[in-house]
Amino acid sequence: MTLRRLSLMCVLATGLAAPxxxxxxxxxxxxxxxxxxxVRTTSGATGEILFKTGDTLVALDYDLKTVxxxxxxxxxxxxxxTTYTFKLRDDVSFCSGKxxxxxxxxxxxxxxxxxxxxxPFIWRMGxxxxxxxxDATTVEYKMSAPFSELLLNLTNFHSxxxxxxxxxxxGKDYGVKGMDGTGPYCFQSxxxxxxxxxxxxxxxxxxxxxYENRGPAKFQRVVWKIVPEEAARLATMASGQGDMTxxxxxxxxxxxxxxxxxxxxxxxxxxxxxxxxxxxxxxxxSDVRVRTALSIAINRQQIVDAIxxxxxxxxxxxxxxxAQDYNPDxxxxxxxxxxxxxxxxxxxxxxxxxxxxxxxxxxQKLSLLLYGFAGGRSPKIxxxxxxxxxxxxxxxxxxxxxxxxxxxxxxxxxxxxxxxSFPYSSAGDALRLYFHSANMPxxxxxxxxxxITDAALNRGLSALDDATRFRAFAExxxxxxxxxxxxxxxxxxxxxxxxxxxxxVRAHHVYxxxxxxxxxxxx
Amino acid sequence: MSxxxxxxxxxxxxxxxxxxxxxxxxxxxxRDKVAxxxxxxLTIVVVAALFAEWxxxxxxxxxxxLNVMAPPGGEHLLGTDSNGRDILxxxxxxxxxxxxxxxxxxxxxxxxxxxxGILAAFYKRLDGWIMRLVDVLLAFxxxxxxxSVAAIAGAGLTSVLIALVVATVPDVARVARGAAIxxxxxxxxxxxxALGVSDFTLIWRYLTLNCISTIFVFLTLRFGQIILxxxxxxxxxxxxxxxxxxxxxxxxQGRDFLFMAPHxxxxxxxxxxxxxxxxxxxxxxxxxxLDPRLQQ
Numbered sequence: 001m002t003l004r005r006l007s008l009m010c011v012l013a014t015g016l017a018a019p020x021x022x023x024x025x026x027x028x029x030x031x032x033x034x035x036x037x038x039v040r041t042t043s044g045a046t047g048e049i050l051f052k053t054g055d056t057l058v059a060l061d062y063d064l065k066t067v068x069x070x071x072x073x074x075x076x077x078x079x080x081x082t083t084y085t086f087k088l089r090d091d092v093s094f095c096s097g098k099x100x101x102x103x104x105x106x107x108x109x110x111x112x113x114x115x116x117x118x119x120p121f122i123w124r125m126g127x128x129x130x131x132x133x134x135d136a137t138t139v140e141y142k143m144s145a146p147f148s149e150l151l152l153n154l155t156n157f158h159s160x161x162x163x164x165x166x167x168x169x170x171g172k173d174y175g176v177k178g179m180d181g182t183g184p185y186c187f188q189s190x191x192x193x194x195x196x197x198x199x200x201x202x203x204x205x206x207x208x209x210x211y212e213n214r215g216p217a218k219f220q221r222v223v224w225k226i227v228p229e230e231a232a233r234l235a236t237m238a239s240g241q242g243d244m245t246x247x248x249x250x251x252x253x254x255x256x257x258x259x260x261x262x263x264x265x266x267x268x269x270x271x272x273x274x275x276x277x278x279x280x281x282x283x284x285x286s287d288v289r290v291r292t293a294l295s296i297a298i299n300r301q302q303i304v305d306a307i308x309x310x311x312x313x314x315x316x317x318x319x320x321x322x323a324q325d326y327n328p329d330x331x332x333x334x335x336x337x338x339x340x341x342x343x344x345x346x347x348x349x350x351x352x353x354x355x356x357x358x359x360x361x362x363x364q365k366l367s368l369l370l371y372g373f374a375g376g377r378s379p380k381i382x383x384x385x386x387x388x389x390x391x392x393x394x395x396x397x398x399x400x401x402x403x404x405x406x407x408x409x410x411x412x413x414x415x416x417x418x419x420x421s422f423p424y425s426s427a428g429d430a431l432r433l434y435f436h437s438a439n440m441p442x443x444x445x446x447x448x449x450x451x452i453t454d455a456a457l458n459r460g461l462s463a464l465d466d467a468t469r470f471r472a473f474a475e476x477x478x479x480x481x482x483x484x485x486x487x488x489x490x491x492x493x494x495x496x497x498x499x500x501x502x503x504x505v506r507a508h509h510v511y512x513x514x515x516x517x518x519x520x521x522x523x
Numbered sequence: 524m525s526x527x528x529x530x531x532x533x534x535x536x537x538x539x540x541x542x543x544x545x546x547x548x549x550x551x552x553x554r555d556k557v558a559x560x561x562x563x564x565l566t567i568v569v570v571a572a573l574f575a576e577w578x579x580x581x582x583x584x585x586x587x588x589l590n591v592m593a594p595p596g597g598e599h600l601l602g603t604d605s606n607g608r609d610i611l612x613x614x615x616x617x618x619x620x621x622x623x624x625x626x627x628x629x630x631x632x633x634x635x636x637x638x639x640g641i642l643a644a645f646y647k648r649l650d651g652w653i654m655r656l657v658d659v660l661l662a663f664x665x666x667x668x669x670x671s672v673a674a675i676a677g678a679g680l681t682s683v684l685i686a687l688v689v690a691t692v693p694d695v696a697r698v699a700r701g702a703a704i705x706x707x708x709x710x711x712x713x714x715x716x717a718l719g720v721s722d723f724t725l726i727w728r729y730l731t732l733n734c735i736s737t738i739f740v741f742l743t744l745r746f747g748q749i750i751l752x753x754x755x756x757x758x759x760x761x762x763x764x765x766x767x768x769x770x771x772x773x774x775x776q777g778r779d780f781l782f783m784a785p786h787x788x789x790x791x792x793x794x795x796x797x798x799x800x801x802x803x804x805x806x807x808x809x810x811x812x813l814d815p816r817l818q819q
Contacts, residue, residue: 231781251783302588306607374678374760379776383606383765387586398765399677 022523023220025502027515028233028242032193032226037175038157039112039119044423044512046175047157051516052222053095053198054160054181057086057105057139058151059208060510064269064425065324067151070208071100071161071182072139081146081464088137092206094163095186102133107164109141121158124429126150146462148469149432152324152425156511182206184217184517196224210508211519218522237262237497244498244505246514250309250377253495265496267509269322272494273315273430274377274421276370276385276487281447282416284368291484293345295334298388304490307380311493318430319477320491325427325460327474331481334488342392351393359393367395371409372419374400381489382419411442418445421492423512427473428460435480446485453479551812558808561801568798572619581609583616584766592784602786604776608766610790617768617791620680621798624753624762624769625746627684632691632749633742639692640699641734644707645726654700657693665690665752666759673761680769683762687749698741702734709733736813743806747799754795770795 033045072086092100128144166180185198204215300314316335351359424430460472508516587607643653669686754771763769777788
């Protein structure tokens with residue numbers, strides 16, 4: 001028996017002997033949230049908790065495409081696509097006991113639109129919005145132009161409906177010292193960087209039809225524990241101190257899957273891409289032949305096997321084939337591995353191999369600077385790319401930044417490439433965010449300023465029917481792939497690890513949250 | 524005037540004239556078997572690091588994702604890391620960077636610290652100002668300085684070097700000042716002043732040369748600590764950037780795979796341990812030989 005297996009078995013034995021709180025669901029996370037006010041952050045850690053302590057007007061099904069009723073029991077869209085009329089449920093109340101009405105919806109969205117709130121997700125709400133309460137259970141959501149992604153975006157945690165009284169009473173402490181939502185669990189306490197506790201909302205019976213159980217939840221309490229160290233998370237799960245996590249490093253998944261008390265669940269689609277982006281205005285990567293050469297010089301399958309331990313899919317395209325509006329005819333040349341062709345393309349672009357093993361053009365070395373995150377898989381993938389590109393004579397310099405400053409560094413123009421992964425809800429969501437010229441310099445860090453792309457994106461976003469929207473976004477996919485604006489690497493796999501004592505587990509993937517509301521989970 | 528210069532008092536050499544009859548410093552260090560072993564090991568590491576291009580069996584930057592985390596033995600004597608790179612080759616190149624960190628930290632930190640300490644001892648009016656500056660510097664741990672420099676200038680070996688030099692200066696300044704104050708009380712300093720010897724000559728010939736062995740002994744002991752701090756900063760991601768091999772960073776990269784491939788983290792950690800141990804043992808031996816107080 002190897003030392004590794006012996007140590008894991010010891011930990012497991014300890015866990016089997018330890019009595020677990022049957023009515024408490026303990027969720028293990030790697031990082032804490034900055035706060036729990038969903039309109040003021042993009043943090044997935046915030047979303048993870050808000051999905052359980054609050055509700056949105058509409059909910060997202062497991063296929064990540066179908067929008068289901070939630071606080072809104074039904075909705076109608078005007079023929080011109082600019083007005084959505086939501087009919088609200090009449091039997092919903094907040095954890096505080098206050099009845100939920102259309103005024104709460106109006107207040108929530110007005111708060112998002114308020115410039116003082118500085119809501120980072122505001123662009124996901126549509127253009128020129130005004131929200132009014134027609135009566136206690138009817139809300140009219142008007143926009144200046146059609147926005148085909150609206151319903152999908154309203155499933156995001158930033159649209160969680162808040163109680164005006166609670167927000168105004170707590171002021172800046174809303175989401176820190178307390179909050180009031182309509183979710184299956186009620187916020188109880190938060191010890192930053194240690195744990196957050198929520199208790200069951202006994203009145204809850206308005207769960208979305210995504211779940212068989214509409215409420216109340218089957219656990220009395222949910223505890224989110226922060227365990228930053230990867231090995232410690234493994235030990236916590238193996239010993240039974242944690243019931244579920246979806247922040248388990250890839251390398252431990254094969255081991256965990258062999259433990260008798262663990263099971264691993266995967267969502268139907270992994271809408272999270274790891275890519276390397278090109279700043280097209282930088283001289284060394286301004287040539288599409290160079291960008292294409294760099295993309296095809298990387299063996300993605302080897303990265304999936306060696307760095308992701310199989311927990312991902314080698315990406316041929318920027319958009320996952322299961323995402324809404326993915327174009328199956330998208331050019332897939334960026335995803336193949338052909339170092340010989342890469343060398344030929346670089347030769348053609350004028351970058352000749354020098355005696356030192358690197359390529360030169362007009363006396364200048366083909367040297368690129370890449371910025372990325374200092375933690376997680378990012379440095380490992382960047383080093384792998386560095387190794388692959390050395391083989392074709394490209395010198396890649398890496399500068400990995402701590403998470404606290406990386407985004408400010410990525411907002412500069414001082415680098416050639418960057419690495420990042422991002423979750424998205426549909427092709428349109430991802431394409432609009434990254435490739436519209438209105439989003440320069442970030443997140444359109446490529447400085448991609450193309451009127452044809454913008455026009456197609458605008459057509460897709462304002463489409464009134466699925467076919468028009470698809471055609472528009474398919475055109476954008478063609479353009480951005482043909483111009484090799486990114487190196488698509490891996491559609492990242494996410495795994496929900498759970499203790500077998502938890503029943504009815506199924507992995508969701510709403511904006512990177514694999515647990516979502518977890519209403520069916522049972523002890 | 525020439526008679527004045529001729530009559531300048533002889534400056535006693537550190538250790539006194541009786542040293543002349545004793546065996547050489549190196550021979551006396553080598554009499555200590557432990558120190559001799561440490562010196563030999565350190566020499567091997569230094570030579571391997573200096574001639575890494577010829578000694579390393581593989582390109583330390585060549586990845587092989589089809590052979591990741593291979594255990595020690597076979598084709599790769601110390602195994603491969605998580606990117607399939609040869610650990611022995613990276614260890615040899617990494618030792619070069621790690622030793623460079625220690626050496627640069629000692630040389631520059633020693634120089635600036637020594638100058639500050641000796642000036643503080645010689646010029647009483649500067650003493651308070653310099654020592655308060657030293658106190659301020661002492662208040663910040665080296666790790667904190669490293670993190671701050673990396674946050675401003677970006678992570679990299681340069682940031683670590685700046686942090687190591689800044690962290691070394693106050694310690695050396697205190698030691699140098701202490702040694703210099705002792706020398707300042709000697710009669711030959713008073714005599715030199717009475718004869719009109721310039722400040723520069725007094726500071727260099729009379730003061731510095733009589734303190735230098737104490738500073739040198741301190742720096743040899745400090746060398747190991749500097750390597751440890753430098754490795755710690757690299758371990759925290761503030762130092763060498765990928766794919767540069769550096770022992771602290773190699774240990775950090777292996778940390779994620781402790782359960783699966785413990786050799787990736789333990790081999791560079793052991794290398795740091797051996798280098799620091801050898802440096803400390805050698806420093807002890809040099810101190811025993813050179814420190815005038817111990818000789819008395």
